[in-house]
Amino acid sequence: MEFRGKLIGALIGSFAGPLGTILGGLIGHLFDKAHEERINSGDNFGLGGAYRVDSVSRAQVNFLSSLVGLSMAVANIDGHVKVTQVEELKRFFRNNLPFAHDDQVLLQKIIDETFKNRDKLDTGMLCSYYRSVSTYEGRLLLVQLLFKIAGADKNGITASEENLIQRISMLLGLDSGAYSRIRAEFIHEASRAYKILGVSRDASIEEIKTAYRKLAAENHPDKVANLGEEFVKLAEEKFKVIQEAYQEIREERHF
Numbered sequence: 001m002e003f004r005g006k007l008i009g010a011l012i013g014s015f016a017g018p019l020g021t022i023l024g025g026l027i028g029h030l031f032d033k034a035h036e037e038r039i040n041s042g043d044n045f046g047l048g049g050a051y052r053v054d055s056v057s058r059a060q061v062n063f064l065s066s067l068v069g070l071s072m073a074v075a076n077i078d079g080h081v082k083v084t085q086v087e088e089l090k091r092f093f094r095n096n097l098p099f100a101h102d103d104q105v106l107l108q109k110i111i112d113e114t115f116k117n118r119d120k121l122d123t124g125m126l127c128s129y130y131r132s133v134s135t136y137e138g139r140l141l142l143v144q145l146l147f148k149i150a151g152a153d154k155n156g157i158t159a160s161e162e163n164l165i166q167r168i169s170m171l172l173g174l175d176s177g178a179y180s181r182i183r184a185e186f187i188h189e190a191s192r193a194y195k196i197l198g199v200s201r202d203a204s205i206e207e208i209k210t211a212y213r214k215l216a217a218e219n220h221p222d223k224v225a226n227l228g229e230e231f232v233k234l235a236e237e238k239f240k241v242i243q244e245a246y247q248e249i250r251e252e253r254h255f
Contacts, residue, residue: 127171137223
């Protein structure tokens with residue numbers, strides 16, 4: 001099998017951020033494997049030849065590395081990660097990110113390697129790195145996905161997981177209002193639709209419209225196009241939640 005996947009190529013280049021030091025052994029293995037296959041195929045890898053991979057941006061690699069590392073940190077918040085949680089994380093990537101087969105296999109290896117080194121994860125360092133290289137919209141999506149992954153567990157989102165995600169949100173530079181709006185998508189409470197838009201139940205119609213327009217602009221899927229089509233699909237889900245919340249309020253308030 002020839003290693004031509006987007007993520008594999010990016011890893012061989014250098015995996016982004018603090019997680020790269022944890023995954024050094026895996027990266028070295030992939031580099032050796034690719035080098036061997038290039039020699040066997042007669043290519044001039046390492047001697048001026050370019051490594052052929054599908055295009056992948058640094059933004060995509062930064063996002064993925066941060067998502068895997070922070071997801072594992074959230075799962076490990078109580079001092080232990082259950083095998084079922086690791087499998088759920090793998091299942092999330094398989095079901096939600098339409099990567100090619102080779103890249104899906106690599107993702108499973110990245111998760112396993114991160115799991116084995118979970119005690120080395122530094123949440124503050126991961127957040128600081130991603131904040132320095134990302135867009136605001138990318139950070140919004142990252143926090144949303146942390147909630148989504150944590151909520152996939154059959155026991156739901158625990159209080160300690162929620163507290164860590166809130167801390168991560170703060171370290172990523174998101175204000176409390178942004179965090180509360182994302183939280184409302186996953187923690188079902190009274191007045192959920194209003195909380196998703198970040199307005200009170202007694203807000204005027206004009207205030208509701210203004211809040212919706214602002215959120216629709218901030219969370220439009222086009223804003224995370226630099227992360228790749230795999231993550232645009234997830235952004236579309238969030239955009240739909242905002243639209244549905246707005247429609248629910250419109251029907252309730254008759255405007």
